[in-house]
Amino acid sequence: MNKPARKSRSGARRSVTIKDVARYAGVSPMTVSRVVNGGQYVSDATRQTVMQAVRQLGYSPNLAARNLASARGERMGLLYGNPSASYLSEFLVGALDAATRHGVQLVLEKCEMTPAASRRAVRRLVAGGVVGVVLPPPLCESAVIRAELQAARMRIVAVAAARPPADVMCVSIDDFAAAREMTRYLLALGHTRLGFIKGHPNQTASEERWRGFTAAVQEHGNLPTPRVEQGFFTFRSGLDAARKLLSGAPLPSAIFASNDDMAAAVMAEAHRRALEVPNDLTVVGFDDSLIAANIWPGLTTIHQPIAQMAGEAVDLLVASVRGGKRGAAAEPVHRLVAHELITRESAARPKSAAA
Amino acid sequence: MNKPARKSRSGARRSVTIKDVARYAGVSPMTVSRVVNGGQYVSDATRQTVMQAVRQLGYSPNLAARNLASARGERMGLLYGNPSASYLSEFLVGALDAATRHGVQLVLEKCEMTPAASRRAVRRLVAGGVVGVVLPPPLCESAVIRAELQAARMRIVAVAAARPPADVMCVSIDDFAAAREMTRYLLALGHTRLGFIKGHPNQTASEERWRGFTAAVQEHGNLPTPRVEQGFFTFRSGLDAARKLLSGAPLPSAIFASNDDMAAAVMAEAHRRALEVPNDLTVVGFDDSLIAANIWPGLTTIHQPIAQMAGEAVDLLVASVRGGKRGAAAEPVHRLVAHELITRESAARPKSAAA
């Protein structure tokens, strides 16, 4: 009936369990559990004692056991296409942090934007026991993927989809307001001949940014028509757009690219044409991606709190999965987070204004 | 004595468990477990039957339960400083993938390179129940952090430390060979006046790359002494170094920067001086980081399989923690992975050679 010293399995030092804490604090394991989980129905005195014991023994609950007992421990998926690596990096940090906080596992899955690839990816996710998926851009815009996912009865949180369908949860910044703010900033500097490079047309954020730009232009009034080129968020497409923008007769004095990669391309092209940034040309971007600070001059741009957004997305997912388990699916939440205009060296007053 | 329909907890559809499979296949749960875990001592016939049942029922083992029962589910830490975001991104993907494969949790922790910050970070890791840590660069070079970690009895795997101490596990590429290869490539193109920008002196990889460079130069023999500048892996430091390299009288015809960020800086500076890359100046980097393909012209550089390295690091860690549990700590493993020279547009034959 006695057990000599445990089966010698984990031979070394077993970690401290809830029972140890309970014994140490002179209460039952249940009470410890309640304290640790912030349950109600625990007297303050007891709570203090237990917390003391917890600290004393350095107790940290065993996630596996907790998950098992509470039928938690769902796996969440993170389906990514090919956002820029720096975006993904920050995104992962935020998502993983939140996942750890909630004790859920995060499963990464890469996926091209073709229907076949989507289907395969979703199948892998399902096979992996994933119950909810975070969709960073640009995947969050793909109707195919969303349909595929919804067919598999997954919960979805889209991140940075500017105008998500009403039936999916979403975390994003206000692209419209951000672009308007940036444009107002350019106008406030005194620029009048503006150039704009649109983002990829398959992302709603592109359109919001464009709308924000035009809104600011219109509210200012009395400006020459801005020159606009279509881009696709890639460096390459930015280069093409820049070439066109910088060849017409009245050169723009400021170019607003819908993301940083394209803005970097504009700067490269400007250099090639011996235009100095920001003296001859102001260039601003959007996203505050890694490259923004790693080129010279540093890029004035809009900062998105990517990690935070990813974290909130996971929060939402977890809440939805846990909350929705019993009752009906909760109303899809759309959450906005704050952006920030970062000024670096690539924007200045136009020469003509100074002259 | 009967239980009506389970306590109604997970109200919805319970997922299929090992018992369901066992019943379906007409064997005991134990046998199923053995099959699923690739154990020995199972007849082929039984194995077939069970696998069939597994597929039929779409069974996927419950990680939480498995971890609990096998005293697994350790948490692994990933302590990162500030490597470039793209590096971190790929690193995370690889590490997380491996972690999921092994059913361990990955805990991220950020940490500055000061002793105080290190201590704090390690304390947090310990508090989080982490038993092993992956150390990407540049943290893998910090003796302070290593000491701190070892004091907390953590297993460590350093990644991309070119010359790690003998007592820690390590995954890296052969920086020496890679740099030599790149240098040979430049020499083969016909370059003779070489410039080199060293990496941060606190990283052993820097020195290996430098050694690789000089080795190639010496084996070629009969060359003017290369011009060398000290850099620190940052764009900024690359700019400073480039300025010096490009101001002396006999301009180098090719510059080998110890990483891509610095190479990008060289290109920026070259542009500013109206030197065309690669016609007037060949520039090559190291790392194949995101920026390498996102500037124009694309950067010829050395590719490291970062995700794979991160994955192997986690593998090593898991193996060490699980294997070393009973016996003595295994011999520290040093694992080399293959690099690759990526040629893009930034390198060409020197003009003088063509002339």
Added chain:
DNA sequence: CCGGGGGATGGTAGCGATACCAATCTAGGG
């Protein structure tokens, strides 16, 4: 003075899987 409501706590029974050992069966060696 008693019954009852609700706060605070303890007891019990698993969650789904594996570790260990016992039981059974098969094949050879002596």
Added chain:
DNA sequence: CCCTAGATTGGTATCGCTACCATCCCCCGG
């Protein structure tokens, strides 16, 4: 033909924690 070794399989006891229910206690209204 018996006996041991090894292959194959099943049974049992947890792993550490939490859900649910049963207590227990204190305070109040009737």
